Amino acid sequence: MVTTMQLSEHFKPLQGPAFRLVLLAVHTVGCGVSLAMVLQLYGYLRLFTWNASHIGQAALLALPVAAVASTLAFARFSFGYLLSFYVYTTVLGYVCLVPFSQLAYDHRLPAVSAIISAAAFMAPTLFLRWPIKPRHTISVKTFRRLIAAIAAVTLAILATGFFYNFKLVGLADIYQFRDELRFPVLLQYAMGIALGALLPFAFACCIEMRARFAAVAILLVLVALYPVTLTKTALFAPAWLGFLWFISTRLEPRVAVIASLLGPIAFGIVLAILSKQGLVPQSMYLNYFGTINFRMIAYPSIALDVYNDFFSQHELTHFCQISVIKRLGTCPYSEQLSLVIAKSYPVGNLNASFLATEGIASVGSILAPGSALLVGLFLSIGNHLSEGLTPRFIILSSGMVTQGFLNVPLSVLMVTNGAAILFLLWYIVPRHAFADPQHQSPP
Numbered sequence: 057m058v059t060t061m062q063l064s065e066h067f068k069p070l071q072g073p074a075f076r077l078v079l080l081a082v083h084t085v086g087c088g089v090s091l092a093m094v095l096q097l098y099g100y101l102r103l104f105t106w107n108a109s110h111i112g113q114a115a116l117l118a119l120p121v122a123a124v125a126s127t128l129a130f131a132r133f134s135f136g137y138l139l140s141f142y143v144y145t146t147v148l149g150y151v152c153l154v155p156f157s158q159l160a161y162d163h164r165l166p167a168v169s170a171i172i173s174a175a176a177f178m179a180p181t182l183f184l185r186w187p188i189k190p191r192h193t194i195s196v197k198t199f200r201r202l203i204a205a206i207a208a209v210t211l212a213i214l215a216t217g218f219f220y221n222f223k224l225v226g227l228a229d230i231y232q233f234r235d236e237l238r239f240p241v242l243l244q245y246a247m248g249i250a251l252g253a254l255l256p257f258a259f260a261c262c263i264e265m266r267a268r269f270a271a272v273a274i275l276l277v278l279v280a281l282y283p284v285t286l287t288k289t290a291l292f293a294p295a296w297l298g299f300l301w302f303i304s305t306r307l308e309p310r311v312a313v314i315a316s317l318l319g320p321i322a323f324g325i326v327l328a329i330l331s332k333q334g335l336v337p338q339s340m341y342l343n344y345f346g347t348i349n350f351r352m353i354a355y356p357s358i359a360l361d362v363y364n365d366f367f368s369q370h371e372l373t374h375f376c377q378i379s380v381i382k383r384l385g386t387c388p389y390s391e392q393l394s395l396v397i398a399k400s401y402p403v404g405n406l407n408a409s410f411l412a413t414e415g416i417a418s419v420g421s422i423l424a425p426g427s428a429l430l431v432g433l434f435l436s437i438g439n440h441l442s443e444g445l446t447p448r449f450i451i452l453s454s455g456m457v458t459q460g461f462l463n464v465p466l467s468v469l470m471v472t473n474g475a476a477i478l479f480l481l482w483y484i485v486p487r488h489a490f491a492d493p494q495h496q497s498p499p
Contacts, residue, residue, distance in 0.1 A: 076129040076310055083318045084122050087145060087353070088114070090321050091152050093328055094354045097345070101402050103158055103358065110155035117151040117167060124175045127182060133309040133447050135438040136181030138458050141313050146409065146462060147174040149357025159365035166364040169421040173411060173428035180432040186440040196489045206258050210250045210277060217247055217284035230286040237286065245472060251281055251290055252456045253474030257481050259297055260452035264490035288347070293456060300455045301448075309447035316451075317353065324349035356462045359408035362401050363416045375418045378467045393417060413465035431466055441479050444487040454478060 095106040125144040131137060147170045154163045194202070220239050225232075239247070255278050262271035275294035282291040303312040303319070324345045331341035376387035389396050393413065394405040410431045415424035442450050460473040470476045 073129045076314070077126060079311060079314050079318070080122070080125055080128060083145075083314055083321075084118060084125075084148060086318055086321045086325065087148055088118065088152055089325055090349045091149055091354055091357075093325070093345070094350050095153075095156050098350060103361065103401065103403070104153060104156040105158055106156060113155040114152040117154060118148060120171050121148045121151055121174060124171065124178065127178065128310070128314075131182040131310075133313070133450075134182070135442050135450055135454060136178075136432075136436055137310060138313055138451065138454065139435060139438075139461060140178040140181050141317070142458060142462055143174055143177050143411070145317055145353065146356045146360070146411065147171065149354055150360040153354075153357055153361055157361050159361055161365045161368035163364075166360075166416070166421045169424045170360060170411070172425040173415060176425045176429040177432040180429070180436045181439065184433070184436045184439070186436070194484050194486060196486050199484070199486050199489055202484075203258055203261050206254050207274070210254050210258070213243070213246045213250050214277060214280055214284065216243055217281070220284075221286075222283050223286065224283050225286065227288065227291070230288075234286045247281065247285060248472040249474035249477055251278065251285075251293065251474075252460055252472075253478040253481070255293075256297060256456045257453045257478060260449045261490070263301060263452060264446065264449050289456070289459070292347075296459065297452060297455050300451055304448040304451045309451070312447075312451065320348045321353055352459075352462075356409055356411075358403070359406055359412050360416065362397060362403060362406060363408060363412040364421065366397055366400060367417055367420065372420055373413075373417050375414070377413060377417065377465065407464050407468075409462055409464065410466040410469075414467075434466070438475075438479055438482070442482045445482060445485060446490075449490075450482075453482070 092106065092111075095104050098104075099106060121144065125141075125148070128137065128141055128144070131140075150170050151167050154167050157163060217239070220243070221237055223233055255274055259271055259274045262268070262274060275297065278290060278293040278297075281287075281293075284290075299319075300312075300316060303315050306312075307315060327336060327341040327344055330336040331338050371388045373387065373389060373393065376382045376385070377389070377393045381387075392405075394407045397406045398404055411424070411428065414431060415427045419427050438454075457469065457473055457475045457478055460469050460475075464473060
C-alpha cells in the first residue's frame with residue numbers, strides 16, 4: 057500500500073524548479089498558438105493581420121520576456137507570484153502581437169518598454185520582503201463573526217440590487233440592457249467590492265474551515281449577482297473559483313498558478329481542433345474560445361497595442377483618468393478613458409490594466425517601466441499583509457481581484473474591485489484560524 061509520504065516523494069520532481077521551467081515553456085508555446093488562432097479568427101477587427109512569415113519575429117521577441125519569466129521557476133509563492141505570472145502572460149501576448157499589428161505607430165520602443173516594465177514589476181512583487189512584521193489583533197471568535205457579517209452584508213447588497221434591476225437574459229443580450237442600468241454610486245461600489253473581494257474571501261474561509269455547504273451557498277450568491285449587474289464576471293465567477301479550488305488543492309501552489317491560465321488556454325485550443333474535426337459543435341468552440349482565449353487572455357495584450365497607438369498621436373493623461381486627480385486640475389479627456397478609446401477603435405469600452413493606463417496612457421512608453429516599478433512596490437504590500445496565510449487561501453480569496461488585475465487600472469482595482477478591502481481582511485485574519493501545513497508552499 058502506497059502511503060501519503062511515498063506518494064509525495066514520487067511526485068517530488070514535479071515540484072522542483074526544473075519542472076516549473078518546463079511548464080512555463082509549455083505555457084509560452086500555448087499562448088503563442090492561442091494568439092495565432094485569435095489573429096485568424098478576429099482579423100475582421102482590422103487591428104492585426106495573420107501572416108505565417110512573421111512567426112519567427114514573434115518568437116524572437118518572446119525570448120527576452122520568457123527569460124524574465126524564468127525567475128518564476130525559482131521564486132517562492134506569494135500574492136505577487138500570482139500577479140507576476142499574469143503580467144508575464146499579458147506582456148508575452150503583446151510582444152508576440154507586435155509583428156502582426158496593423159496599427160501604424162513605431163512598435164520598437166513600446167515593445168522594449170513592455171519587456172522592461174514586466175521585469176520592473178516582477179522584481180518587487182516576487183522578491184521584496186517588507187521588514188515590518190504585521191500584528192494581528194482579532195481573535196478567532198471575532199473572525200468567525202466577521203465572516204457571518206460579510207455574508208449578511210453581501211446579501212443586503214444583493215437584495216438592494218434586486219430593487220434597482222433584475223433581468224434574466226442570455227449572454228448575447230446583456231449589452232442591450234447593460235448601458236441602461238442605473239445604480240446609486242455607493243451601491244455600484246458595494247456590488248463591485250462584494251464580487252471582487254468579500255464573496256471570494258468568504259468562500260476561501262469556508263473552504264479552509266471545511267464548511268462545504270456554506271461555500272456552495274456563497275457561489276450561489278455570486279451567480280445571483282448576474283441578473284442584477286448583467287456582467288459575465290458574476291456569471292462565471294463560481295466556475296472560476298471552483299476551478300481555482302480544484303487546482304490549488306491538488307497541485308503545488310506555483311504549479312497551480314501556472315495551470316490557472318495554461319489549463320483554460322489549452323482547453324480552448326483542444327476545442328478548436330475538435331471543432332475542426334467535427335467532433336464538437338462550432339458554437340461551443342466559438343463561445344468558449346471567445347470568452348477565454350480571446351477576451352480573458354488576448355484582450356489585455358491587444359489593449360497594450362491599442363493604447364500605444366492612441367497615445368502616440370494624442371496627449372498623455374498624466375494620471376488624470378483617476379477621478380480625484382481630474383478634480384484637482386485640467387484634463388484633456390472629459391470622458392472615461394475606455395469610452396475615449398472606443399470612439400477610435402472597434403474594441404468596445406476598452407478598460408485596460410495598469411500597464412496601459414498608469415503606464416502608457418499616463419506617462420508614455422519611455423517612463424512606463426518606472427510606473428510599473430511603483431505599482432509593483434505598492435502591490436508587494438499584499439505579500440506582506442498575506443504573510444502566514446496558506447497558499448490555497450491566497451489563491452482563492454484573490455481569485456476575482458487577479459482577474460480584474462488584467463483588465464482595469466490600479467485605482468479601479470484597489471477601490472471598485474475591492475483589492476484594498478481584501479488587503480485589510482488578509483491583515484486581520486488570525487493565522488491559526490485554519491492553518492493547514494498541507495497547503496504551505498515549499499521553500
